[in-house]
Amino acid sequence: MEMAYIQAENLKHKRTFTKTLIVLAPFVTALMNFFAPLWFQLNSYNWWYILLYPGFLTLTCALIEQRDNGKLKYRAVASLPVSQNKV
Structure with missing residues (x-):
């Protein structure tokens, strides 16, 4: 059931920037790690967890919420066979 x-x-986010962002954000960190000097490679994990991951997570959630609210007006959520308090 969850797989559906x-x-x-x-399918809902098929041609959106959200799917691109999921691949692009870690790839940018890997590129920063690959092209940087050795001392910067040791700190690349800090770049991901301190700056890039929170920004990636915030932007992804905002884009998903904007998509649900904008075009669909929460029709997919309102038609679920569960109580609205559980959603």
């Missing part, structure tokens, strides 16, 4: 929800979310 994951596939539905995947």
